[in-house]
Amino acid sequence: xxxxxxxxxxxxxxxxxxxxxxxxxxxxxxxxxxxxxxxxxxxxxxxxxxxxxxxxxxxxxxxxxxxxxxxxxxxxxxxxxxxxxxxxxxxxxxxxxxxxxxxxxxxxxxxxxxxxxxxxxxxxxxxxxxxxxxxxxxxxxxxxxxxxxxxxxxxxxxxxxxxxxxxxxxxxxxxxxxxxxxxxxxxxxxxxxxxxxxxxxxxxxxxxxxxxxxxxxxxxxxxxxxxxxxxxxxxxxxxxxxxxxxxxxxxxxxxxxxxxxxxxxxxxxxxxxxxxxxxxxxxxxxxxxxxxxxxxxxxxxxxxxxxxxxxxxxxxxxxxxxxxxxxxxxxxxxxxxxxxxxxxxxxxxxxxxxxxxxxxxxxxxxxxxxxxxxxxxxxxxxxxxxxxxxxxxxxxxxxxxxxxxxxxxxxxxxxxxxxxxxxxxxxxxxxxxxxxxxxxxxxxxxxxxxxxxxxxxxxxxxxxxxxxxxxxxxxxxxxxxxxxxxxxxxxxxxxxxxxxxxxxxxxxxxxxxxxxxxxxxxxxxxxxxxxxxxxxxxxxxxxxxxxxxxxxxxxxxxxxxxxxxxxxxxxxxxxxxxxxxxxxxxxxxxxxxxxxxxxxxxxxxxxxxxxxxxxxxxxxxxxxxxxxxxxxxxxxxxxxxxxxxxxxxxxxxxxxxxxxxxxxxxxxxxxxxxx
Amino acid sequence: xxxxxxxxxxxxxxxxxxxxxxxxxxxxxxxxxxxxxxxxxxxxxxxxxxxxxxxxxxxxxxxxxxxxxxxxxxxxxxxxxxxxxxxxxxxxxxxxxxxxxxxxxxxxxxxxxxxxxxxxxxxxxxxxxxxxxxxxxxxxxxxxxxxxxxxxxxxxxxxxxxxxxxxxxxxxxxxxxxxxxxxxxxxxxxxxxxxxxxxxxxxxxxxxxxxxxxxxxxx
Numbered sequence: 001x002x003x004x005x006x007x008x009x010x011x012x013x014x015x016x017x018x019x020x021x022x023x024x025x026x027x028x029x030x031x032x033x034x035x036x037x038x039x040x041x042x043x044x045x046x047x048x049x050x051x052x053x054x055x056x057x058x059x060x061x062x063x064x065x066x067x068x069x070x071x072x073x074x075x076x077x078x079x080x081x082x083x084x085x086x087x088x089x090x091x092x093x094x095x096x097x098x099x100x101x102x103x104x105x106x107x108x109x110x111x112x113x114x115x116x117x118x119x120x121x122x123x124x125x126x127x128x129x130x131x132x133x134x135x136x137x138x139x140x141x142x143x144x145x146x147x148x149x150x151x152x153x154x155x156x157x158x159x160x161x162x163x164x165x166x167x168x169x170x171x172x173x174x175x176x177x178x179x180x181x182x183x184x185x186x187x188x189x190x191x192x193x194x195x196x197x198x199x200x201x202x203x204x205x206x207x208x209x210x211x212x213x214x215x216x217x218x219x220x221x222x223x224x225x226x227x228x229x230x231x232x233x234x235x236x237x238x239x240x241x242x243x244x245x246x247x248x249x250x251x252x253x254x255x256x257x258x259x260x261x262x263x264x265x266x267x268x269x270x271x272x273x274x275x276x277x278x279x280x281x282x283x284x285x286x287x288x289x290x291x292x293x294x295x296x297x298x299x300x301x302x303x304x305x306x307x308x309x310x311x312x313x314x315x316x317x318x319x320x321x322x323x324x325x326x327x328x329x330x331x332x333x334x335x336x337x338x339x340x341x342x343x344x345x346x347x348x349x350x351x352x353x354x355x356x357x358x359x360x361x362x363x364x365x366x367x368x369x370x371x372x373x374x375x376x377x378x379x380x381x382x383x384x385x386x387x388x389x390x391x392x393x394x395x396x397x398x399x400x401x402x403x404x405x406x407x408x409x410x411x412x413x414x415x416x417x418x419x420x421x422x423x424x425x426x427x428x429x430x431x432x433x434x435x436x437x438x439x440x441x442x443x444x445x446x447x448x449x450x451x452x453x454x455x456x457x458x459x460x461x462x463x464x465x466x467x468x469x470x471x472x473x474x475x476x477x478x479x480x481x482x483x484x485x486x487x488x489x490x491x492x493x494x495x496x497x498x499x500x501x502x503x504x505x506x507x508x509x510x511x512x513x514x515x516x517x518x519x520x521x522x523x524x525x526x527x528x529x530x531x532x533x534x535x536x537x538x539x540x541x542x543x544x545x546x547x548x549x550x551x552x553x554x555x556x557x558x559x560x561x562x563x564x565x566x567x568x569x570x571x572x573x574x575x576x577x578x579x580x581x582x583x584x585x586x587x588x589x590x591x592x593x594x595x596x597x598x599x600x601x602x603x604x605x606x607x608x609x610x611x612x613x614x615x616x617x618x619x620x621x622x623x624x625x626x627x628x629x630x631x632x633x634x635x636x637x638x639x640x641x642x643x644x645x646x647x648x649x650x651x652x653x654x655x656x657x658x659x660x661x662x663x664x665x666x667x668x669x670x671x672x673x674x675x
Numbered sequence: 676x677x678x679x680x681x682x683x684x685x686x687x688x689x690x691x692x693x694x695x696x697x698x699x700x701x702x703x704x705x706x707x708x709x710x711x712x713x714x715x716x717x718x719x720x721x722x723x724x725x726x727x728x729x730x731x732x733x734x735x736x737x738x739x740x741x742x743x744x745x746x747x748x749x750x751x752x753x754x755x756x757x758x759x760x761x762x763x764x765x766x767x768x769x770x771x772x773x774x775x776x777x778x779x780x781x782x783x784x785x786x787x788x789x790x791x792x793x794x795x796x797x798x799x800x801x802x803x804x805x806x807x808x809x810x811x812x813x814x815x816x817x818x819x820x821x822x823x824x825x826x827x828x829x830x831x832x833x834x835x836x837x838x839x840x841x842x843x844x845x846x847x848x849x850x851x852x853x854x855x856x857x858x859x860x861x862x863x864x865x866x867x868x869x870x871x872x873x874x875x876x877x878x879x880x881x882x883x884x885x886x887x888x889x890x891x892x893x894x
Contacts, residue, residue, distance in 0.1 A: 652890030654829075655770065658821040665817070666783075669790040 003059040005048035006076070009088070009129065012041035016122035020115030027106040027114050031099060034118025038095035038125060045088025045129065052081035053502050060135075070196055073135040082346060082506035083132040083262050086353050087255045089488075091125045094247040094254075097361050097481030100474065101247050101368060117157060121248065124150045124256075131259050137186040137196040140263075144182065148175045148227075151256060154248045155240045164243040171240035174233065178226030182263075185219035188212055189271060198266070205273035213272050217279055220267045221286070228260035229313045230320065231290040232627045237313060238297070242305035242373065246364020247481075249305060253312040254357040258349050261319055265342075265510050268327055275331040277427050283324030288436055291317030293627075295446045299453070299589050300597060300623050302582045303373045304363045307454055308356065311399065314443060315352040318414055319345050321440065325417045326511070328429065335511065337420050339519045340530045342507040343500065344413035351406040351492055355398035358485035362392035365474040365482070366458060370467040375457045375582045377465040384471040389459045391482035396455045398489040400448035404542035406492035409527065412536060415440055416529040449589070457582045464576050494542045497525035583621060590623070597623040681729045688722045689808055692842065693784075696812050699835060700780050700819060701773055705765050705827065709754045712831055716746030719838055723845050735845070738856045742841075745860060750834065750867055757827065757871055761878060768824040776822060783814040805846035812839030824885055826874045830867065837863055 016037035023030040051057060060075040076084065098121070105113045127147035134140040152175070156168035190196060192212055193204040208216075222233070229237035237257070241249050268275060294313030301307040322345025329338035365388045366381060367373055382389040398405035401412075418440065421433030463469040473479070492499060500522040507519065521528055528535040571578075590599050604618040649660075695715040702708045720742040727735035758765075769776065787810035794806065816839060819832030841859070844851050 653887065655821050655823075658817070662814075662817045662821050666786065666814075669786070673790050673793075 002048040002051050002057055002076070003061065005044050005051075006059065006061075006074075006133075009041045009044045009048070010126065012037050012044065013122045013126040013129070016041065017119045017126070020112065020118035023115075024112070027112075030112075030114045030118065031102050031106065034114070034122060035095045035099045035102065038098075038118075038122055039092055041122075041125065042088045042090075042092030042095060045084055046092065049076070049081045049085035049088060052076050053078055053085060053505055056505065069138045070136060072139050073197070074130070074133045075135045076133055078505040078509040079262070079265065080132050082350075082503070083258070084129060086258065086350050087125065087128050087132070090254045090353050090357050091251060093357065093481050093484050094250050094361065095121075096484070097250075097364070097478050098245075098247040100477035100481075101245065101364055103475070104368060105245070117154075117245065120150050120154050120157070124154060124248070124251065128255060128259055132262050135198045137190065137198070137201075141179070141183055141186065144259075145179060147256065147259070148179060151175075151240075151244075151248075151252060154244045154252075156243070157245060157248075158243065161243070167236075167239035167243045171236045174226055174236040178223045178233070181219045181223030181226070183223075185216045185223060185267070188216050188219070198270070201271040205271055208273060210276075214276075217267070217272060220264060221282070224260035224264045224267075225286065228257050228264075228316050228320070229290070230286050230316060231293045231313065232631055234290065234294070234313045235625075235627060235632060238301075238306050238309040241309040241312065242303065246305070246360055246367060249308075249364070250357040250360035253309060253360060254353040257312065257316060258319075258353065261316075261323065261345070261349060265323065268323070269330065269511050275327050277328065277331045280324050280326075280328030280331060281427050283320055283327055284432075284436060287317045287320035287324050288439055289317070290314065290320065291443045292439065295443050295450060296589075296593060296596065299446060299450045299586055302375045304366065304375055304378075304454065304458060305360070305373050307375075307450065308359050308363060311447065311450065312352075312356055314447065315348070315356065315399075318411065318440065318443075319348050319352065321345075321436065322348060322414050322417060325414075325421060325433075328421060330511065332424055332426065334424070335513060336519065336530045337417070338511060339504070339507050339513070340413070340420070340521060341417035342510060343503045343519070343521065344410060344417050346503050346506055347413060347496070347499070348407075348410035351398070351410045351489075354485055354488045354492060355395045355405075355407055358391060358395040358482065358489060359399065361478070361481055361485065362388055362395060365478050366392075366471075368478075369471040369474060372465070372467050375454070378458045378463070378468045379461040379576065379579065380459070380463040381468055381471055382459040384468070385459075385473045387479045388474055388482060389455075391479075391486045392459065393455055394486040394489055396451040398493070400451050401444045402448070404490070404493045404538040404545065406489050406496075409493055409496045409538055411440070411444060413527070413529075416534065420530065420533065446589075453582055453585045457580075457585065461579045462574075462576045464579065490542075494539045496527055496538055497522040500527065583619075590621070596626060598626075599623050681725055685722060685725045685729065686804070688718050688725060689805060692718045692722065693808055693811070696815055696835060696838075697777070697780060699831065700776050700815055703767050703773060705758060705763075705767055706755075708767060708828065708831055709751050712834060713747050713751045715835070715838060716742055716750075719842060720747065722842065726845055734853050737853060738841075738845075738860070741857075741860050745864060746834070746838070749864070753867060753871060754827070754831075757874065761874070763825070763827070767828055769828075770822050770824065776818065779818060780811075780815050783818065784811045787811040787814060806843060809839045809843035809846065812836070812842060815839075824887065826870070826877060830870050830874075833870075834863070834867070 016034050019033035019037055020030040023033050052059075056078070058076050058078075058081075060073065062071040062073050065071040102114060102117060105117055124147065127143050127150060130143040131140065131147055134143055152168055152172050155171055156164050158164050159168075186196070189201050192208055193200045195201075226233040226236075241252050244252060268279070291314050294310050294315075294317055298307050298310035298314065301310055322341050325341035326338045326345065329335075329341055363373070365385065366378065369385065370378060370381075372378070394405070398407040401407040415437050418433045418437040421429050421436075422431075424430065463471075474482075504519045504521075508514075521530070523535070525539045526535045526537045590597055599621050601619070601621045603620075604616075605614055606616040607614050692715060695711055695718055699708055699711045699715065702711055720739045723735055723739035723742065727733065727739065771779070784807075788807040791807045791810055813836050816832045816834070816836030819835060820829045823829050823832065837859075
């Protein structure tokens with residue numbers, strides 16, 4: 001049954017891709033057609049992937065068996081099923097949301113922008129599903145490339161904006177550099193095994209020479225790390241993600257960058273056999289750098305969607321902390337701990353898809369109503385858009401890892417996995433893993449600071465511009481999308497005791513363990529760390545908090561508070577410009593981390609003759625992009641110098657080009673004759 | 676008719692083909708150039724017919740007749756019309772002067788004999804002789820394309836290359852399948868027409884058909 005459901009999902013996505021072009025009459029119809037078929041495709045995907053994950057069912061399909069590179073094999077095992085589940089669920093929700101959100105792309109019916117958007121959008125989901133189900137390196141690369149190209153076109157979808165085009169170029173170049181490295185990794189494996197099939201890679205995993213193994217690992221880490229947005233190859237992510245339409249940003253940050261995690265898990269635990277300890281250490285180093293830099297740059301950001309994009313880098317770092325610990329424990333020969341760490345990573349991956357999807361959709365609602373992403377122009381939206389604000393708040397709580405939300409559970413598990421590493425010897429594990437754990441806690445605190453800013457400046461206070469003053473609540477489909485994800489964030493938090501068994505299967509199959517009941521990290525709604533070091537129940541926390549909240553309301557009643565102007569400080573009237581601003585809020589952080597940010601500030605004062613009679617004042621502060629300065633600018637300069645030199649042979653004379661061909665031919669002829 | 680009349684006639688046309696090709700390179704006049712191309716094509720058709728008689732391959736008559744029709748009559752006429760309508764100068768303009776072109780051409784002839792001397796799988800005197808000759812014709816066509824300034828003479832160079840390839844195909848394989856031959860003829864005709872349109876477009880855009888003007892197109 002799941003085979004036919006899988007094919008049904010693919011068919012629905014293909015139909016959705018072309019549906020927009022069939023409804024030429026009405027953009028409204030096209031909008032419904034493309035997004036509804038994506039909704040159904042997503043729902044079908046959720047059904048069969050859940051069946052596969054709970055029932056341990058799988059399928060294995062082969063197509064085009066006569067093609068020269070071998071048949072196209074699509075198969076699902078628990079790990080693939082888990083990724084299909086995440087992709088399908090999030091795409092269902094974003095498609096519901098997109099019905100309302102895409103309305104502002106509806107034009108006069110001639111330019112068929114909706115049809116184009118629907119085509120790219122459905123193809124994007126389709127390519128992600130195929131990436132995680134392909135069982136052959138050749139087709140994997142094709143689907144990977146389709147995914148990259150389609151997402152590039154989605155990034156430049158609003159191509160009339162110069163910054164979208166610029167971000168697109170950035171993304172295009174970096175993602176292709178990454179793909180080249182991935183192709184190199186697969187090519188090395190192909191040379192060693194003589195086959196493109198994943199099964200062949202798995203069978204030869206233990207016969208690989210260690211030089212090749214290290215080369216494959218480094219290529220794969222750099223290639224997939226580029227897609228995952230790991231520091232220092234993250235620079236495309238904060239540029240590209242905000243430029244796409246918001247529901248696409250949600251998918252890109254929520255699931256597209258996760259396909260890199262999927263691929264890297266396959267490489268680490270399936271294709272490469274025994275893992276040296278230093279791989280895990282390298283992964284942990286990259287991960288903690290991403291966590292810290294991601295959140296530090298998010299703190300300084302005043303563009304709502306860019307802030308979310310930087311925070312995606314942080315969360316990818318957290319996921320990779322889990323993956324890194326799983327690699328470390330595998331090389332130490334501790335399957336129980338490795339499973340726990342990998343489950344932590346997968347759980348955080350799913351949670352991040354939920355809350356980052358929610359936050360991007362929320363930011364999209366704000367953007368569609370106020371037409372600005374700049375937080376300094378927003379404010380007071382909680383009164384205009386209460387539903388959006390509520391959903392956004394839940395997302396902020398989840399991403400700040402506050403109980404009983406889902407982010408808390410997975411970050412707790414990651415923390416436990418890191419702390420468990422202190423019990424082992426080798427490469428300074430005993431010392432460094434607790435340091436990493438404390439840095440993770442620090443990053444969590446910074447994330448909370450960051451999202452207090454994001455929520456407070458955007459939704460609280462009074463409107464800072466006419467944009468936010470005239471905002472109204474988003475449309476029904478957008479509210480439904482936000483509602484589902486908010487409920488999901490809470491549900492994934494309190495139901496973790498029931499989610500863990502599902503993840504067990506995925507982690508089991510990823511690590512290649514055959515014992516079904518190896519891991520039991522949940523006991524009656526409680527989450528238990530391996531060896532019973534500590535346990536926790538978000539469900540209990542949830543009910544305790546709920547009881548406390550009810551008790552507070554009942555005990556204190558309504559009489560104790562009164563409504564008055566906030567932060568008035570005795571002034572008779574407050575103007576919106578007197579409010580706390582995002583720049584002001586992040587000032588302490590800018591001072592503490594000035595060694596990293598190197599902020600430059602500029603104050604312009606207009607005055608009328610006297611120092612105190614100021615008519616206008618402008619304040620501007622800029623932080624220095626560290627990685628751009630030390631890595632990317634030199635690289636770009638070097639490449640442009642090189643291409644200047646290569647330009648010498650390009651004179652534009654047609655005869656010269658003909659002579660190049662002619663001389664090459666003659667030299668080849670002589671070469672053949674001589675040899 | 677003695678038995679070795681036809682082989683010796685094939686030798687003769689081979690020599691004449693080489694001479695005609697050299698004459699194309701040497702001629703300073705555009706009209707002469709095109710007439711010599713027509714002569715070269717006529718000799719090619721004659722060679723084809725002789726090969727057809729010698730090997731007894733009847734379907735070679737069709738490419739031979741098509742060569743006569745297209746390359747001896749139609750394409751030269753297209754060229755003459757083009758020259759009249761463009762009103763261009765009748766002299767051939769080259770980056771290197773004609774004596775030096777001839778020296779290069781001879782060097783290329785030696786190179787083609789040297790390059791193809793020990794190709795495996797060749798039997799028969801005709802093949803051993805015609806392969807280097809055909810290769811030399813191709814090289815000379817390339818030489819014309821690489822050294823001439825005007826688009827029209829470059830097209831003549833391209834057509835000369837095509838004649839060289841045709842010669843190689845005829846003598847080496849006693850003719851390719853008919854369908855392929857027909858396809859090639861069609862390609863040549865369409866190619867000439869397209870390049871003619873292209874030349875007019877260059878004239879319109881740059882007020883001249885000097886391909887040097889195309890340098891402004893580069894980035």
